Amino acid sequence: MVKKWWKEAVIYQIYPRSFMDSNGDGIGDLKGITGRLDYLKYLGIDVIWLSPVYQSPNDDNGYDISDYQAIMDEFGTMEDFDEMLAEAHKRNIRIVMDLVVNHTSDEHRWFVESRKSKENPYRDYYIWREGKEDGTAPNNWGACFGGSAWEYDEETKMYYLHMFSKKQPDLNWDNPKVRREVFDMMTWWCEKGIDGFRMDVISMISKTKEMPDGEVQGFYGNANPYCVNGPKVHDYLQEMNEKVLSKYDIMTVGETAGVTTELAKQYAGEDTRELNMVFQFEHVESDGKYGKWTDEKVPLPVLKKIMSRWQTELYEKAWNSLFWDNHDQPRAVSRFGDDRPEYREVSAKMLATCLHMMQGTPYIYQGEELGMTNYPFRSMQDFRDIESVNAYREWCESGHVSHEAFWPCLTAKSRDNARTPMQWDDTENAGFSKGTPWIGVNPNYKEINARTETEDKNSVFHYYKKLIGLRKQYPVIVYGKYELLLEDSKELFVYTRVLEGEKLLTVCSFSDKEVEFTVPEEFVGTDCIISNRENAYEGKMVTLEPYEAFVLYRR
Numbered sequence: 001m002v003k004k005w006w007k008e009a010v011i012y013q014i015y016p017r018s019f020m021d022s023n024g025d026g027i028g029d030l031k032g033i034t035g036r037l038d039y040l041k042y043l044g045i046d047v048i049w050l051s052p053v054y055q056s057p058n059d060d061n062g063y064d065i066s067d068y069q070a071i072m073d074e075f076g077t078m079e080d081f082d083e084m085l086a087e088a089h090k091r092n093i094r095i096v097m098d099l100v101v102n103h104t105s106d107e108h109r110w111f112v113e114s115r116k117s118k119e120n121p122y123r124d125y126y127i128w129r130e131g132k133e134d135g136t137a138p139n140n141w142g143a144c145f146g147g148s149a150w151e152y153d154e155e156t157k158m159y160y161l162h163m164f165s166k167k168q169p170d171l172n173w174d175n176p177k178v179r180r181e182v183f184d185m186m187t188w189w190c191e192k193g194i195d196g197f198r199m200d201v202i203s204m205i206s207k208t209k210e211m212p213d214g215e216v217q218g219f220y221g222n223a224n225p226y227c228v229n230g231p232k233v234h235d236y237l238q239e240m241n242e243k244v245l246s247k248y249d250i251m252t253v254g255e256t257a258g259v260t261t262e263l264a265k266q267y268a269g270e271d272t273r274e275l276n277m278v279f280q281f282e283h284v285e286s287d288g289k290y291g292k293w294t295d296e297k298v299p300l301p302v303l304k305k306i307m308s309r310w311q312t313e314l315y316e317k318a319w320n321s322l323f324w325d326n327h328d329q330p331r332a333v334s335r336f337g338d339d340r341p342e343y344r345e346v347s348a349k350m351l352a353t354c355l356h357m358m359q360g361t362p363y364i365y366q367g368e369e370l371g372m373t374n375y376p377f378r379s380m381q382d383f384r385d386i387e388s389v390n391a392y393r394e395w396c397e398s399g400h401v402s403h404e405a406f407w408p409c410l411t412a413k414s415r416d417n418a419r420t421p422m423q424w425d426d427t428e429n430a431g432f433s434k435g436t437p438w439i440g441v442n443p444n445y446k447e448i449n450a451r452t453e454t455e456d457k458n459s460v461f462h463y464y465k466k467l468i469g470l471r472k473q474y475p476v477i478v479y480g481k482y483e484l485l486l487e488d489s490k491e492l493f494v495y496t497r498v499l500e501g502e503k504l505l506t507v508c509s510f511s512d513k514e515v516e517f518t519v520p521e522e523f524v525g526t527d528c529i530i531s532n533r534e535n536a537y538e539g540k541m542v543t544l545e546p547y548e549a550f551v552l553y554r555r
């Protein structure tokens, strides 16, 4: 397999609004990030994925961009950005920018022009359609944050398409001028010296010409067959690669909702000249009672099956990202582990082991390295996220589901779980801000915070630091071939990795009870390179403690 720096890297995602506030306005900012680079260096990560920092009216916290070449006022200035980039580079940390080009903000100059008249030169930058004869929307498609995907505009009496909020109109990628504008903007950032792009919902940029009603699911028609993995998405990515990406030593990761392993081989194939890797969601989207909302855990065999399929099918053909959570998902330990006080640390370490020994580029979402947990929401007032707020209105206030039934599902899955402030220390507001944070701080910050954990060698933080170190030390972790063992076990996730005579065995218990395990013959008596239990295993028959994890290595 071809060696690449980005296959060997570990990435850390920063959600700037919630990372570190340097000036006391309650909102994280760029100077705050610069001030914490030494912490990230100490953790050992190689790359930062920076969620959007561009000018934005913040309908969707920066994923609605009104100027791609300016910094959001609340986050600082372009000088602050340049300083952050230079300071990161001094520490050998690369910075990957979030590229949100499926849509812009409705306050972007292009859209302000576009909506003015049908003849405006920017009209065709967006997707406009006439309503039906009775004046209703062109079709029944629903938007990802609820409601119709079409918004009527008084000015020209037509509808525009928005797959997310109505303040996020979709760009028309079929217009070559749009592509040129986007590629020029990307080039401008590359020339500045940034190290790559994480491409927001990039699998959605090409839509079918025909836009028929979708199959009704929930309240609206499903637009995905017409908008996800559309007819020209690969042409556009190849064009982007040729005109921009291939000219720089950067890394690219595509947020590819709805991608299959087959399609991933095209998006992120070894020689397809599109993207370096996909960031896909099959393992975090296999649940849901009311749309995506649920309080149920995915059964382990289901999870194993999905994750293993991505491991084996992409082997030597394409590259995947590894993650349990990000800014759109609940906290990993609360969702896949066990956040009860007695199990939080051990299960957070187990999850980390399970993921970091797989093939792909690992992503750590801010606070995950501390084992940060979901937020104890008390009322709707605690929510900030447009998706959560809209979902409550659509499912509950409309009378479809009772509050009692919906509330546990909403609180378990809300994106706001990931967006509470980073917990730096046990001082007020967890050391995140001297002002009033824009969103509540998790009250458990006195126990769970970076200062306590960096000082404690047995912490979740130090465990992540060790895992990152192992990836640098053992090529088998990056390049080895994966094989799942004990496929049907409901408690254990066990797999091997093999590379030219080197072999790893990863054993993870997802159970809160003791589980018996027999070490395969060839691993009996071999080296244990990491374990989340104090007295490392010995012998052939092992009684695993709740959430125990360990990795054995042999030549």
Ligand code: GLC
Binding pocket: 060, 063, 064, 100, 164, 200, 201, 255, 327, 328
């Ligand atoms: C992506 C982002 C998410 C955002 C959406 C619309 O899924 O990760 O946060 O709301 O795209 O841009």
Ligand code: CA
Binding pocket: 021, 022, 023, 024, 025, 026, 027, 028, 029, 074
């Ligand atoms: Ca601030």
